[in-house]
Amino acid sequence: MVPVDDGGSPAPIDRPVLELIQSRFAGSQMVTSARIIEDGNLHLRVALAEEYYPGNTVARFEIRWYRNDDFNVHYQEQREHDRWECRWDRHPNGHNSRDHFHPPPTASRADARDAQWPVDHRDVCRIVLAEVAERIDTLWEQ
Numbered sequence: 001m002v003p004v005d006d007g008g009s010p011a012p013i014d015r016p017v018l019e020l021i022q023s024r025f026a027g028s029q030m031v032t033s034a035r036i037i038e039d040g041n042l043h044l045r046v047a048l049a050e051e052y053y054p055g056n057t058v059a060r061f062e063i064r065w066y067r068n069d070d071f072n073v074h075y076q077e078q079r080e081h082d083r084w085e086c087r088w089d090r091h092p093n094g095h096n097s098r099d100h101f102h103p104p105p106t107a108s109r110a111d112a113r114d115a116q117w118p119v120d121h122r123d124v125c126r127i128v129l130a131e132v133a134e135r136i137d138t139l140w141e142q
Contacts, residue, residue: 008041008064008066008070008072008091009064009066009068009070009091009092010068010092011066011067011068011070012066012067013042013043013064013065013066013067014065014066014067015036015042017065017121018036018042018043018044018063018064018065019036020121021034021044021063021065021121021125022034022035022036022044022046024122024125025044025046025061025125029049030048030049030052031046031047031048031049032047032048032049032050033045033046033047034046034047037062041064042064043062043063043064044061044062044063044064044065045060045061045062045063046060046061046062046063047059047060048060048061048132052136053077053136053139054139054140054142055079055080056079056080057077057078057079057139058077058078058079059075059076059077059078059132060075060076061073061074061075061076061128062074062076065121066091069090069119069121070090070091070092070098071088071089071090071091071117071121071124072087072088072089072090072091073087073088073089073124073128074087074107075087075128075132077135083105084104084105085104085105085106085107086101086102086103086104086105086107086131087101087102087107088101088115088117088124088127088128089101089102089112090117095109095112096112096113096114097114097115099114099115099116099117100112100113100114100115101113101115104135
C-alpha cells in the first residue's frame with residue numbers, strides 16, 4: 001500500500017497507458033523527447049521544445065498513470081534563477097479530494113485545491129496541454 005500524501009496511488013503503474021501517452025506526445029512539434037523512465041518511480045518524461053518559450057527556459061512533464069486511473073502530471077519550467085511548476089493529480093491523500101490541482105508557481109501541497117478531472121487519459125492530456133499553451137502565451141506577453 002502506498003502511503004497517503006506521497007503523490008502516488010495504491011495501484012501499480014499502467015505502462016500501456018504511459019506508452020499511449022508517450023506516442024501521443026512524441027508526435028507533437030512541441031515535444032523534443034518523450035521517454036519512459038525506468039529508474040526510481042516508473043514514469044513518462046516529456047521534454048518540451050525550448051523554441052516555444054522566450055529566453056532560456058527548459059520545460060517538461062513527468063507523468064505517472066496508474067491502473068485504477070489515478071495519475072500525477074507534474075509540469076516544470078526552469079529558467080536561470082527561477083522555477084515554475086504545477087501539478088494535476090488524482091490519488092488518495094489527506095489534504096484534498098482525490099482529484100486536485102497544485103497551482104503554480106510552487107505546486108505546494110498547502111495551496112492545493114479540489115478539482116474534477118476526466119477519467120480518460122486523452123482528456124486529461126488535452127486539459128494539461130491547453131493550460132501549458134496558456135502559460136506559454138503568458139510568458140511571451142511578459
